[in-house]
Amino acid sequence: MLEVKDKIKETAIHLFQRYGIRSVSMDDIARELSISKKTIYQFYKDKDQIVTLGVVEHIEKERDEFQCLLNSSENAIDEMLKFSTCLKRNLGEINPALLFDLQKFHFSAWELWVDFKNGFIKKTVLNVIKRGKEEGLFRPEINEEILACYRIEAIEMAFNQHVFPSEKFDFVELQITLMDHFLRGMLTMKGLLYYDELNNSTTDENR
Template identity: 40%
Template sequence: MESKEQIANAAEQLFLKYGVRSVTMDDIAKQLGISKKTIYQYFADKDEVVELATLRILEREKKLLAEVQERSENAIHELYLFTRYIRQHIVEVNPSILFDIQKYHRGAWKIYQDFKGSVFLQTIESSIRKGMEEGHFRADIKPEILAKLRIEQVNLAFNNEIFPKHEFDWTEVHLQIFYNFCYGLLTTEGVELFEKYAKTLTTHATKN
């Protein structure tokens, strides 16, 4: 018999690929080769499935943020590592996922909002302050303001009404917004270092 975590994992993969609204409990059961009744032994309804899947996704994001900060040589290197992550993974995510959660699954949306207002916000603020101390980011910026701006930029990039996936390369949308944000932070020295890392990223992509 499938476990609760296995069901959540299957649901998560479907949500990321097809969006939340379009995936039914029947789809999840079919993906696992089990009956829908088995799923209801662990979950009262789809809301609970979406909430657990959301928690799992955000826990991975939290782990990623911590790993990037631990591995990074400096704040510019953090930007580089996040850029590489966007290139490798963002294309796998269905653009409707945030909209679907916000509109149809209030519990999951609250989980996301709480994460955004704590972990995500604190991580960005910390990175900006680090870059300012290193002299790579401008001394006149307000980290608490720009951290919130960055969060809203992420939400914007996920908005399929503004950037329909059939019209835009979604990876490019995220990268363009991200680069624009980065260059607004950087000092002259920061720009030089950032572009040094960016060349490494381009070379790596060409080889692959």
């Protein structure tokens, strides 16, 4: 029975990420699994419960991945680039409407995301910026508090269909471009030389 419950959650999360939350009904989930909607309600009260569990699962996964990045990064630039790769992997198949759907229709899940964003993610970015300043890779005069707030809001802004409509902008390319712009604005000459050398090395490997 537990296997069925987990399968329902996994399938629902996959559909939410691909099509957005509002566009996916309980009937759609049941149809995808070839089960009755009644079976879903044996395990979950409603769609909101599944959404909330999905957000909790996503947050736990992100925490683990960010911690691994911190432990395996040579310096602050390396950490930022690994974060960018992680972002590309995690966001590649997510419908940009998902965040809007969370905010408008699933308040409890949205609050979990906001707390995670303003707590853990902001603290992580702050620590990376401080590390980069100590390593001489980021300019010493920059205000890490302002830039950490700017960075986490930029991630969320990329989901805004009024600002970046999905028919015009590739979502992953958008996030990578914003990250590149953010990082270059903080670099010292030492940091810029290292960053360009790293980018050129990565480009040559992908040819």
